Amino acid sequence: MAQTVAGAGRAAIGDSEFDRDTAITPRPGEPGAFDAELSAGWTIISAVNGGYLLATAARALGAVLPHPDPFTITAHYLTPSTPGPAELRTEVVRTGRTMSTGQVSLRQDGTERLRATATYGDLTALPDDVRTSARPFAIPPYAACVGTDDAPEGHRPIPGSTAIADRLDIRLDPATAGWAVGAPSGRGEMRAWFGLADGRDHDPLSVLLAVDALPPTAFDLGLTGWVPTVELTVHLRARPVPGPLRVGITTRNLAGGFLEEDAEVWDSSDRLVAQSRQLARVLVA
Amino acid sequence: MAQTVAGAGRAAIGDSEFDRDTAITPRPGEPGAFDAELSAGWTIISAVNGGYLLATAARALGAVLPHPDPFTITAHYLTPSTPGPAELRTEVVRTGRTMSTGQVSLRQDGTERLRATATYGDLTALPDDVRTSARPFAIPPYAACVGTDDAPEGHRPIPGSTAIADRLDIRLDPATAGWAVGAPSGRGEMRAWFGLADGRDHDPLSVLLAVDALPPTAFDLGLTGWVPTVELTVHLRARPVPGPLRVGITTRNLAGGFLEEDAEVWDSSDRLVAQSRQLARVLVA
Numbered sequence: 001m002a003q004t005v006a007g008a009g010r011a012a013i014g015d016s017e018f019d020r021d022t023a024i025t026p027r028p029g030e031p032g033a034f035d036a037e038l039s040a041g042w043t044i045i046s047a048v049n050g051g052y053l054l055a056t057a058a059r060a061l062g063a064v065l066p067h068p069d070p071f072t073i074t075a076h077y078l079t080p081s082t083p084g085p086a087e088l089r090t091e092v093v094r095t096g097r098t099m100s101t102g103q104v105s106l107r108q109d110g111t112e113r114l115r116a117t118a119t120y121g122d123l124t125a126l127p128d129d130v131r132t133s134a135r136p137f138a139i140p141p142y143a144a145c146v147g148t149d150d151a152p153e154g155h156r157p158i159p160g161s162t163a164i165a166d167r168l169d170i171r172l173d174p175a176t177a178g179w180a181v182g183a184p185s186g187r188g189e190m191r192a193w194f195g196l197a198d199g200r201d202h203d204p205l206s207v208l209l210a211v212d213a214l215p216p217t218a219f220d221l222g223l224t225g226w227v228p229t230v231e232l233t234v235h236l237r238a239r240p241v242p243g244p245l246r247v248g249i250t251t252r253n254l255a256g257g258f259l260e261e262d263a264e265v266w267d268s269s270d271r272l273v274a275q276s277r278q279l280a281r282v283l284v285a
Numbered sequence: 286m287a288q289t290v291a292g293a294g295r296a297a298i299g300d301s302e303f304d305r306d307t308a309i310t311p312r313p314g315e316p317g318a319f320d321a322e323l324s325a326g327w328t329i330i331s332a333v334n335g336g337y338l339l340a341t342a343a344r345a346l347g348a349v350l351p352h353p354d355p356f357t358i359t360a361h362y363l364t365p366s367t368p369g370p371a372e373l374r375t376e377v378v379r380t381g382r383t384m385s386t387g388q389v390s391l392r393q394d395g396t397e398r399l400r401a402t403a404t405y406g407d408l409t410a411l412p413d414d415v416r417t418s419a420r421p422f423a424i425p426p427y428a429a430c431v432g433t434d435d436a437p438e439g440h441r442p443i444p445g446s447t448a449i450a451d452r453l454d455i456r457l458d459p460a461t462a463g464w465a466v467g468a469p470s471g472r473g474e475m476r477a478w479f480g481l482a483d484g485r486d487h488d489p490l491s492v493l494l495a496v497d498a499l500p501p502t503a504f505d506l507g508l509t510g511w512v513p514t515v516e517l518t519v520h521l522r523a524r525p526v527p528g529p530l531r532v533g534i535t536t537r538n539l540a541g542g543f544l545e546e547d548a549e550v551w552d553s554s555d556r557l558v559a560q561s562r563q564l565a566r567v568l569v570a
Contacts, residue, residue, distance in 0.1 A: 072516040072564045074359040076386050076404055078379045093400055094363045101361050115378055117402055119361055119515055126541030134537035230404055231357040233518045235564050237540055252419035253557050256411030260560055272538050275545055277562055279357045279520050
């Protein structure tokens, strides 16, 4: 089960569950093509988590583009991915001095699951000026927040397999966890401390995971159905420093069977490291 | 020059400057390929406006996908477009019963200018439930807002050509127009009434224009340089009813030489018809 953020035996970036499960292998003789093995460890119910998929796709782009970090990446989720082999085909769209753009398609059994387009750059090469007016949202200390395994029996957060919960260290703000005991706030908010269970520190790839790994804000709106992502865009704005992330997600516009999830991710130095938005479909349970 | 929103002689959707200038012509014998003529009428300085480009790209996708409306569309702006001929090549990525996904590439003289991916659906087929918690932002009445031609001499909003200003009917909230007289608020906000100068009502395509047609929020932050868009994503959530739109744009995260512009678009029935976000680069003047 999830360790505490301060847990011993931390896994290193590059040598952790997350790194092993997002690994890509170049196909000999097919430039820009890679194989991956989607792990059953990152599933909710039977679907592979969208942030995990996005991170895997981003690794493939990082392998073909001359810049290391996704500044902005957009994925369209075409069909549900399942654990098992996947094939990734990349295209270098444009390379420039400071930024480059690429595209990647992830397929399983000949069916396209995800298509992503991204512009990469080097986050460490950006100037130091930070004139953001954004301030971190309020959240109780880690120890005062609740884990997904704290929910009483019969009120497990998500029915079915939640294998991904074992790989994450998510502690929800109790103010946004009422839905787990049948008392959603109705505000459409989700706030949490976010770490990896094996203690791996964060990098841009795990931030891609962070924006899509909390329970859906729809739960806090009193909805109980599935909320599949149609499209997810993430802006990476800084490399996170070591320590847990804080992820805050808000939904304002639930209408016509769709909603947006707007996420912001803060690192432990109070830097806004990512902003994301997804369009998701609301399926009645 | 711009007419008032209530002006006589309104152009119809399908028969207006905007429709003529975003027209696409299928290439005989090349399925999915189109020609367009980018108009000099939608330029700022020498660059073709990004929202106009996005609308042109969206028309091409609308011509090849089985659904009419872009639910979510993302464009990466690779190189600056110039007035003149352009070639659009589309790819149908996936077609489903209620949604379909496509991709389009816009080129000039063999150089790719823009690549967009979008998922289309039918906005009129969506259920009527609107449970949004978003409320329209406050803005003074149209008559109490200021046009770009109201700025005193020497304080024109943007140096160089602003041909696009003649095709739009933008009335800025005076609270977000101080930068035009050297007194930016510093908050990074821009709010305006938005119409087309020839009185054409709005549709999803003109909403794509609306999210990228106001002066940059960077001006309200006291910056005067150019702010080229890297990537722009728009979620269309409802068809706008007739009448002017209200567009509100906010920037919170100016850091490392980049900023986000978050836009929301409200129609005259107080429906939130679109949400958008772009990542833009801040170039020092």
